[in-house]
Amino acid sequence: MKIRLIILVVSLLTSAMVYAANDPMVSLFKFQSQMAQQGNVDAIMKLGEMYEEGQGTKQNLDKALEMFRKAEQAGNANAARAITRIGNKKKQIAKAKRDKAAKEKAARERVAREKTAREQAVRDQAAREQAAREQAAKEQAAREKAQRDKVKQEKLARERVAKERVEREQAARSQAAKNKAARERAAREKATRDKAAQEQLAREEATRKQQEQEKAKAQSKKDKDGFSSNPCNTPAARLMSTCK
Numbered sequence: 001m002k003i004r005l006i007i008l009v010v011s012l013l014t015s016a017m018v019y020a021a022n023d024p025m026v027s028l029f030k031f032q033s034q035m036a037q038q039g040n041v042d043a044i045m046k047l048g049e050m051y052e053e054g055q056g057t058k059q060n061l062d063k064a065l066e067m068f069r070k071a072e073q074a075g076n077a078n079a080a081r082a083i084t085r086i087g088n089k090k091k092q093i094a095k096a097k098r099d100k101a102a103k104e105k106a107a108r109e110r111v112a113r114e115k116t117a118r119e120q121a122v123r124d125q126a127a128r129e130q131a132a133r134e135q136a137a138k139e140q141a142a143r144e145k146a147q148r149d150k151v152k153q154e155k156l157a158r159e160r161v162a163k164e165r166v167e168r169e170q171a172a173r174s175q176a177a178k179n180k181a182a183r184e185r186a187a188r189e190k191a192t193r194d195k196a197a198q199e200q201l202a203r204e205e206a207t208r209k210q211q212e213q214e215k216a217k218a219q220s221k222k223d224k225d226g227f228s229s230n231p232c233n234t235p236a237a238r239l240m241s242t243c244k
Contacts (some may be wrong), residue, residue, distance in 0.1 A: 025055045025056035026056045027048050027056075028055075029047070030056075031054065032047045033047060034047045036067070039074075041071050042076075044067050044070050044071045044074065044076075045076055045078065045079065045082070046065030047067050048063075048065075048066075048068045048082060049073065049082070051064035052082075052085075052086060053065040056217070061086055061089060061090055064082075065083060065087075068086060069083060079178075
């Protein structure tokens with residue numbers, strides 16, 4: 001492929017060289033150059049025109065201006081107008097170059113501005129997306145915190161309810177224990193009172209029996225003493241005929 005391309009380029013260059021050699025304007029340019037070297041003023045003017053128009057040679061306004069000045073120095077009447085024309089052309093070309101450079105600069109600046117605008121738009125979009133992600137993250141964090149707070153509050157509420165229930169149950173057990181202790185104390189006190197009453201009754205009964213026994217003993221002694229002194233004073237006296 002490269003070899004074919006090289007052959008094609010060489011062929012085109014060879015054809016251009018052959019065509020240039022056969023171009024009558026090239027021959028005329030060579031002829032005018034020879035005549036100009038011999039001091040022919042018309043040839044110098046013609047050579048300047050050929051440089052100006054790019055006929056038979058590459059366009060070169062500086063060489064054309066050089067030729068026209070030589071012709072003017074040699075006394076050619078048309079050289080001054082040609083010099084003025086070349087000056088105008090160079091000004092136009094310079095202006096065209098400046099305009100082209102200005103347009104190219106404006107185009108580059110426009111491209112740079114557009115690129116900057118695109119980059120800024122990309123940065124702005126990235127900033128908006130980042131802000132949106134951060135906002136979404138904040139909202140998600142807020143929701144999660146609210147959920148955690150809700151769970152915590154519900155847990156605290158359950159713990160408070162459980163604590164209150166335990167406290168009520170503990171109070172109920174404590175009250176039940178107090179009630180039981182009060183009943184047991186009352187029962188013990190009642191048992192103590194009953195025992196004391198029974199013991200009192202027992203003592204009273206024992207005292208009564210003792211008194212009866214003592215009374216019986218006293219009566220028996222009295223009866224015994226009375227029989228020995230007066231048999232009619234005994235219970236058996238009624239059976240005795242002598243005591244009637």
